[in-house]
Amino acid sequence: MKIKDIFEKKRLVFSFEIFPPKTTTPLERIYETLDELKGLQPDFISVTYGAGGSTRDRTPQIAMDVKNKYGIESLAHLTCVEATREDTEKIVSFLLDNGVNNILALRGDPPEGARDNFVKGDFEHAIDLVRFLRERYGETISIGGAAYPEGHIECDDPIKDLHFLKQKVNAGVDFLITQLFFDNELFYRFMERAYIAGINVPISAGIMPVVSKNQIERIVTLCGASLPQKFVRILHRYADDPRALEEAGIAYATDQIVDLIAFGVKGIHLYTMNKAHVARRITSNISTLREAVPDPKGEKVLS
Ligand code: FAD
Numbered sequence: 001m002k003i004k005d006i007f008e009k010k011r012l013v014f015s016f017e018i019f020p021p022k023t024t025t026p027l028e029r030i031y032e033t034l035d036e037l038k039g040l041q042p043d044f045i046s047v048t049y050g051a052g053g054s055t056r057d058r059t060p061q062i063a064m065d066v067k068n069k070y071g072i073e074s075l076a077h078l079t080c081v082e083a084t085r086e087d088t089e090k091i092v093s094f095l096l097d098n099g100v101n102n103i104l105a106l107r108g109d110p111p112e113g114a115r116d117n118f119v120k121g122d123f124e125h126a127i128d129l130v131r132f133l134r135e136r137y138g139e140t141i142s143i144g145g146a147a148y149p150e151g152h153i154e155c156d157d158p159i160k161d162l163h164f165l166k167q168k169v170n171a172g173v174d175f176l177i178t179q180l181f182f183d184n185e186l187f188y189r190f191m192e193r194a195y196i197a198g199i200n201v202p203i204s205a206g207i208m209p210v211v212s213k214n215q216i217e218r219i220v221t222l223c224g225a226s227l228p229q230k231f232v233r234i235l236h237r238y239a240d241d242p243r244a245l246e247e248a249g250i251a252y253a254t255d256q257i258v259d260l261i262a263f264g265v266k267g268i269h270l271y272t273m274n275k276a277h278v279a280r281r282i283t284s285n286i287s288t289l290r291e292a293v294p295d296p297k298g299e300k301v302l303s
Pocket of ligand 1 (some may be wrong): 160
């Protein structure tokens with residue numbers, strides 16, 4: 001089923017993101033994760049596309065298995081980095097031949113350490129990939145895009161960023177998934193701005209449970225997410241106690257999700273970091289809320 005249709009059918013779309021294991025790690029490792037995630041009944045699982053070819057070859061295979069072996073709707077990430085039209089067509093044909101008709105179209109980032117000398121592909125921005133996919137495949141696929149509640153890290157003007165987002169949606173994006181954030185109020189402000197800008201596709205909130213110290217350093221450098229005082233206190237108190245940090249990280253993410261559902265968000269996208277036990281605990285914490293989401297008809301919903 002196309003993810004566009006899942007958003008139309010369901011009041012709350014609950015999804016997971018996984019990443020392919022490094023090429024030095026057996027592929028089987030991801031199937032152990034998927035064995036556990038399957039029981040949590042996500043509406044779809046997305047599979048990331050590694051930077052600079054690192055794990056790229058594994059993405060279509062895993063995306064296909066999510067759909068066919070596990071019977072879960074699958075969303076394959078695809079990026080512009082170093083991609084030609086021919087490469088992209090090859091991957092999309094493989095996906096379509098194997099029943100995967102959902103693609104998250106991203107610009108991606110140059111491979112680490114190769115910012116200045118990587119091979120540019122045929123697409124510069126995500127919008128170019130979206131246009132290509134829509135023209136080439138029409139409505140046979142559902143296309144998602146990335147959104148940034150705090151603005152994309154390279155863009156110093158949030159209004160400009162929103163303008164580019166609106167153009168990307170107009171080019172054929174059916175739904176958006178946001179970058180992770182830790183301050184729901186920033187997300188709500190973004191939702192308001194998106195609504196005013198006329199961005200009217202469903203927006204899924206990206207939530208990452210922070211359960212290890214390394215994660216934090218990477219997050220702050222890579223995406224510049226703001227860290228609210230409440231979150232910083234948790235880090236200071238529990239950073240050197242892995243079990244306590246995991247407990248606190250799960251509680252914090254749960255708290256964010258409870259509030260987001262109360263707000264009326266259309267989707268929650270959990271960055272699982274391939275930690276199925278963390279996804280299991282969060283899913284269990286919100287199980288009643290998933291079932292009891294009120295019908296948004298007649299209510300003011302911002303997306
Ligand atoms: P774009 O939409 O192209 O935006 C990038 C920047 O360019 C922004 O600053 C924007 O304001 C600006 N811009 C956009 N259009 C134009 C234009 N026409 N002219 C001038 N400037 C413009 N990365 C991976 O490598 N693999 C993944 O699997 C992956 N999955 C992700 C999943 C999610 C949900 C998210 C939020 C991000 C993911 N990323 C992934 C990271 C993403 O690739 C990076 O954040 C990247 O820097 C931007 O990608 P984008 O698709 O948002 O790019």
